Amino acid sequence: MITTQRELRALFWSENPHLSRRYMTETTVDKYSGVVSSKVRPATQNEYHADVRMAWCDFVEHIQRSGQIGEDLADRATL
Numbered sequence: 001m002i003t004t005q006r007e008l009r010a011l012f013w014s015e016n017p018h019l020s021r022r023y024m025t026e027t028t029v030d031k032y033s034g035v036v037s038s039k040v041r042p043a044t045q046n047e048y049h050a051d052v053r054m055a056w057c058d059f060v061e062h063i064q065r066s067g068q069i070g071e072d073l074a075d076r077a078t079l
Helices: 005-015 050-065 071-076
Strands: 023-029 036-042
Touching: 005 050, 005 071, 050 071
Parallel strands: none
Antiparallel strands: 023 036
16 A cells, blocks of 8 residues: 555656656855855646646546545645
């Protein structure tokens, strides 16, 4: 049984190889030193295209109805 969002996301990406994960680059400039730094982070749910978000919702609903996750996890799960 899947109990965490991390496990749920990993299963989603492994079962949907035709969908691609997105990463966002955030660049910041220190206002005092002028040092530029960048870091890469996974995209949030709303930064994905609608087809990926819809696939996620369908996936979570299917997994919940099949009994692999509880209703509480299905309600709070985000991509």
